[in-house]
Amino acid sequence: MVALLVVIIICASCNKDEDYRDNFIGKYNCAVIFESFCLPEDYSVYSWCDTLTVTMVGDSSICISFTDEDTLEETVSADGHFGYKGYHSRFGTFEGNNIYLTIEDGGLGGSYTIKYYGQKFK
Numbered sequence: 001m002v003a004l005l006v007v008i009i010i011c012a013s014c015n016k017d018e019d020y021r022d023n024f025i026g027k028y029n030c031a032v033i034f035e036s037f038c039l040p041e042d043y044s045v046y047s048w049c050d051t052l053t054v055t056m057v058g059d060s061s062i063c064i065s066f067t068d069e070d071t072l073e074e075t076v077s078a079d080g081h082f083g084y085k086g087y088h089s090r091f092g093t094f095e096g097n098n099i100y101l102t103i104e105d106g107g108l109g110g111s112y113t114i115k116y117y118g119q120k121f122k
Contacts, residue, residue: 019056020078021056021060021062021076023080023094024054024062024076024080024094024099025054025055025056025062026053026054026120026121027051027052027053027054027120027121028051028052028053028054028098028099028116028118028119028120028121029049029051029118029119029121030049030050030051030052030099030101030116030117030118030119031047031049031116031117031118032047032048032049032050032114032115032116032117033045033046033047033114033115033117034046034047034048034112034113034114035112035113035114036110036111036112036113037106037110037111037112038109038110039109039110050066050067050116051067052064052065052066052099052101052116052118053065054099057073060075060076061073061074061075061076062074062076062082064101072090074090076094080093080094080095081093083101087107088104088105089102089103089104089105090102090103090104092116097119097120098117098118098119098120099116099118099120100115100116100117100118101115101116101118102114102115102116
């Protein structure tokens with residue numbers, strides 16, 4: 001009985017496995033570059049600063065919230081990669097205290113790309 005009580009106390013005091021997403025959660029100060037193209041020859045580039053807030057969702061997803069209240073929910077891998085590439089893409093990665101996010105869309109003679117380069121607030 002005493003041995004069982006000791007085992008229970010030891011197990012109760014064990015740390016649970018850390019969620020790998022804990023390293024990605026927080027606020028990021030980002031430089032943003034927006035590029036657009038529209039036929040026949042209109043090309044525009046804009047830049048600004050934005051704050052992204054990253055939170056956990058479910059067992060393997062994150063939610064990225066933008067200042068304008070838009071959100072992206074993505075599954076993130078343990079190595080920090082998320083999103084998908086294709087005709088309409090949104091993909092990114094976490095590297096150390098940085099986030100890199102690209103959003104691409106277009107069609108019918110026009111396209112745009114938005115790139116976020118961010119560093120986590122301390």
